[in-house]
Amino acid sequence: xxxxxxxLEAKDVNVAFGGLRALSKVNLAVGRNEVVGLIGPNxxxxxxxFNTICGIVTPDSGSLSxxxxxxxxxxxxxxxxxxxARTLQGVGLxxxxxxxxxxxxxxxxxxxxxxxxASFGIxxxxxxxxxxxxxYALERVYSASLSNSHAGSxxxxxxxxxxxxxxxxxxxxxxxxxxxxxxLGAQDIEWLNRLISDLSGEMSVxxxxxxxxxxMSVCDRIYVLNFGEVISSGTPDFVRNDPAVIxxxxxxxxx
Amino acid sequence: MFQFINTLLxxxxxxxxxxxxxxxxxxxxxxxxxxxxxxxxxxxxxxFIGFQTLHYINSFWVALLVAMIGGALISALIEVTLxxxxxxxxxSGAIAGVAPIIATLGLLEVLQGTITxxxxxxxxxxxPPLSNVGFTIxxxxxxxxxxxxxxxxxxxxxxxxxxxxxxxxxxxxSLRAAAYSPELARLAGVRVDAVRTLGWxxxxxxxxxxxxxxxxxxxxxxxxxxxEFSLLLISGFIAAVIGGLESVLGAVLGxxxxxxxxSFVLMYVSDSLFFIAPFVxxxxxxxxxxxxxxxxxxxxxx
Numbered sequence: 001x002x003x004x005x006x007x008l009e010a011k012d013v014n015v016a017f018g019g020l021r022a023l024s025k026v027n028l029a030v031g032r033n034e035v036v037g038l039i040g041p042n043x044x045x046x047x048x049x050f051n052t053i054c055g056i057v058t059p060d061s062g063s064l065s066x067x068x069x070x071x072x073x074x075x076x077x078x079x080x081x082x083x084x085a086r087t088l089q090g091v092g093l094x095x096x097x098x099x100x101x102x103x104x105x106x107x108x109x110x111x112x113x114x115x116x117x118a119s120f121g122i123x124x125x126x127x128x129x130x131x132x133x134x135x136y137a138l139e140r141v142y143s144a145s146l147s148n149s150h151a152g153s154x155x156x157x158x159x160x161x162x163x164x165x166x167x168x169x170x171x172x173x174x175x176x177x178x179x180x181x182x183x184l185g186a187q188d189i190e191w192l193n194r195l196i197s198d199l200s201g202e203m204s205v206x207x208x209x210x211x212x213x214x215x216m217s218v219c220d221r222i223y224v225l226n227f228g229e230v231i232s233s234g235t236p237d238f239v240r241n242d243p244a245v246i247x248x249x250x251x252x253x254x255x
Numbered sequence: 256m257f258q259f260i261n262t263l264l265x266x267x268x269x270x271x272x273x274x275x276x277x278x279x280x281x282x283x284x285x286x287x288x289x290x291x292x293x294x295x296x297x298x299x300x301x302x303f304i305g306f307q308t309l310h311y312i313n314s315f316w317v318a319l320l321v322a323m324i325g326g327a328l329i330s331a332l333i334e335v336t337l338x339x340x341x342x343x344x345x346x347s348g349a350i351a352g353v354a355p356i357i358a359t360l361g362l363l364e365v366l367q368g369t370i371t372x373x374x375x376x377x378x379x380x381x382x383p384p385l386s387n388v389g390f391t392i393x394x395x396x397x398x399x400x401x402x403x404x405x406x407x408x409x410x411x412x413x414x415x416x417x418x419x420x421x422x423x424x425x426x427x428x429s430l431r432a433a434a435y436s437p438e439l440a441r442l443a444g445v446r447v448d449a450v451r452t453l454g455w456x457x458x459x460x461x462x463x464x465x466x467x468x469x470x471x472x473x474x475x476x477x478x479x480x481x482x483e484f485s486l487l488l489i490s491g492f493i494a495a496v497i498g499g500l501e502s503v504l505g506a507v508l509g510x511x512x513x514x515x516x517x518s519f520v521l522m523y524v525s526d527s528l529f530f531i532a533p534f535v536x537x538x539x540x541x542x543x544x545x546x547x548x549x550x551x552x553x554x555x556x557x
Binding site for chain 1: 444
């Protein structure tokens, strides 16, 4: 992938927690409209990499650029404005809020009302526009009928759909999905595969996933992390047959 | 029966003021997880701002508005210059949970010292804008007066405004989300720092109203050393705990419950229990239902 088509590019990322090296010289790029997978055994550093991109973990060194511009390491609340949205492992919704409110949270960057006017509820049109956006995002994941339910009362698969809607509502250029298939049944996984394929026409997707069927079927390229280092990267076919990957997953005896 | 209604109305009026103070404590707790003991000093400062305004413009209602704005600005300033720095610098170790609370205690003294420097220690007067002579029913005169009625109406209006902000505006949604889970809110694009400042500002304005209404509920006189403001803080804190510390509705119910119960104890048991009754109620709540009447077991989720 040539540099000028990259949407996101992380270079030489090092992260250590105390004496433990969590990421070591990790290089990772996501092209425009590309679906990229990040896989590896438990504790390989996948979520740490996500957290680093999202400003939750500050790396010891390394650089990040987005749309070919160096962006430093953005604060978490700057991501939405940059055009990056993320879902979390598990559910990550506000259980006390309704489904539509949860999704509206993700659309805050479109709120044009100033703090003072918003505080006094003056701009009703703005509120309605946010609600419409949220409703549309929910329709996209077939969950519009759940709008007024409390997020805490949803089934697990429904919660995952709503979490995706909250990420989509900000119209991201890059969508980060952290184990989206975790805990889902076969039917929901099939739906997820179709959704990710559809989304790749509109945005880039970086996905951390243990479910190999999903990764192999939706990703254009895959990075494999082990003990904080990239041990392999390339097309699904290349990675699947890479001896280094097989060893990491199945142990040295597999060779 | 007459005495019962009288006692109830007195209880509701003081309960409404406690509810405001409880609300100002809850707003700060929800936005930064700090119990703000300086709120008594902030409310007193705001009340003095109202007093000073009355010197220039002879309208209680203008003074109330100016005090609210002054209270909001002071509170926002405390959050930005002190709390934000303190919370960042004392995020780990034994001091982490305690430092901000001790800081608010120190701030309480600083505020009280500062207003004594500016306004002196003598009693000053804010004349209540409405009569404090009770309504008459037949031959009986209630303690409940036009001023007390106005207090209840003002508190209700303020509560309606706050719930409108919380439930119907996107900034209210951000305030709620940041309270439940700041990390998740940030990820959704909420500027949590700004939202926290707004939470403190709302708390400061609410505390200012509590201060001015407290003074107006009595004879209007107060001083920098007023015991009433310390009691207001304690009552507000107890009401907030009764309500579960997290909930706006809980704070209101807690304030009303505290006001009404205290009023009945003073009337029907003994008025020498004035200082004891609220603490007994606090201890009972902590023993029987430590999460408060509306609090959930296990604290915040999300």
